[in-house]
Amino acid sequence: MRHFDLCVIGSGSGNSIVDPAMDDWSVALVEGGTFGGTCLNVGCIPTKMYVYPADLASSPAQAKALGVDLDLVDVRWPDIRDRIFGRIDHISEAGREWRASASNVTLFEQQAHFVGDHELRLEARDGRPAQTITADRFVLAAGSRPVIPPIEGLDTVAYETSSTIMRIPAPPRSLAVIGGGYIGAELAHVFASFGTKVTIVARTPTMLPRSDRQVAERFTELLGRKVEILTTTTVERVRTGSSGSGVVLSTRSATGAELEIEADMLLVATGRVSNADTLALASTGVEVDADGRVVVDEHQQAGAPGFFALGDISSEYQLKHVANHEARVVRHNLLHPDAMVAADHRYVPHAVFSDPQVAAVGLTEEAAREQGLDYAVGIRDYGGTAYGWAMGDEDHFVKVIAERTTGRLLGAHLVGPQASSLVQPLIQAMSFGIRAHDVARGQYWIHPAMSEVVENALLALPAPEGSLDV
Ligand SMILES: Cc1cc2nc3c(=O)[nH]c(=O)nc-3n(C[C@H](O)[C@H](O)[C@H](O)COP(=O)(O)OP(=O)(O)OC[C@H]3O[C@@H](n4cnc5c(N)ncnc54)[C@H](O)[C@@H]3O)c2cc1C
């Protein structure tokens, strides 16, 4: 049985654990799927590479209002798809070859599960024999997978998930989406912009239900201009269309109204679940919580000696920047067991790359209220700034929430163009403890840049007593 100093399971964020400082360690890297994991192959990167052309394809409607008449002549899906995967597949393969060529790293391209305390069984695959390896330390970085909800008939129809839909041969004429979360929001924008008739069925009163309510409501209204969105509606049954292809969704709204939705294609986007269950962790002493996630402490240690976990397998956030941060923490703690550092999950931001974009960090107004905080809100429209006038913007806003007495920023919520970038100074301010008034007044804001909407939202908060308006 081969023994290693370190075994990393999962080549997504787990791949970055392997460090030149470990050159004298023997390392096993185990990957049961495509090298590089979710973000690279089926997640953040290909979705955003679709979103950018989708933004371009949507631009004629915006341009028209400004006096510029553009025609969308064609969307060449095969060219878009092949540009994306021509790049990504090459990066995945090059990364795989580079990692496999390291003299101290053995890459096992096999599915794995534990059969003992520090014993990992690698399943036979494509001529690779089954074998068992042991290691002193394990990093569990096996990520998550799409949840397939127990909807009647779903197992009898053809459906796509985010793992498959980006490689289809051609966009469908119509697409039904179950789920009003991040994936539903982003891929609905992509397909609708490319000419597909999209219908989203969301069981919640708005899309993006974990967002600040004002943002979620505005987002639902705006995306609803190009996509049909059925909110507070559940899918009760699914069946194949009468012609033998496509799907029919039987839905019921909160008021009891029943509606059948027919579409050429179905996308299931109802969340992702940790892959911890695939690792049979019972024999290791690693604990798994009620949601199926590996339980970790502040050092990303997973309970049993020598075990660490990072990313979607253990994180409630399921975001790549969180997985990357945790990977850096785990790498440090493996190398410095006597001087471990804690992961910082205080101000985890997120962005949704849809139409419009949404970005946020910190508390929603609802959470601030529930926590009984004495807070103030500053909201400003993009349309109230010079750049907003240039864009003719009437729809989007920035909302900041601060503790009334101290000016400490509690949260920021943006819905509109470039929200994913505009939010960054607010993340920075919260992370470094800079008060709202100081962020606004303590630096120049370029005029007349779009970022002035952030400055204006901060200035809409009450100024702390004694502060100078300069
Ligand atoms: C469509 C989509 C879009 C997204 N967009 C964004 C975004 O814009 N921004 C953002 O921050 N996040 C985004 N995410 C989330 C982000 O992709 C994940 O949070 C991140 O990739 C998780 O990284 P990870 O290293 O934890 O897991 P992964 O990258 O999933 O790596 C886990 C690896 O482990 C392997 N594995 C699993 N089980 C086993 C086993 N038993 N044996 C061997 N190998 C195994 C898997 O094959 C996989 O390669 C998106 C996700 C999706 C699905």
Ligand SMILES: NC(=O)c1ccc[n+]([C@@H]2O[C@H](COP(=O)([O-])OP(=O)(O)OC[C@H]3O[C@@H](n4cnc5c(N)ncnc54)[C@H](O)[C@@H]3O)[C@@H](O)[C@H]2O)c1
């Ligand atoms: N831009 C980004 O950062 C980005 C983009 C895509 C995905 N992601 C990550 O991937 C994760 C998964 O994305 P997602 O959109 O699948 O999940 P999600 O959790 O964002 O949304 C899932 C939605 O499906 C709904 N749902 C759950 N079960 C349902 C059922 N049985 N019937 C109808 N609706 C149901 C939920 O109410 C929720 O609104 C996200 O949570 C996020 O962490 C991030």
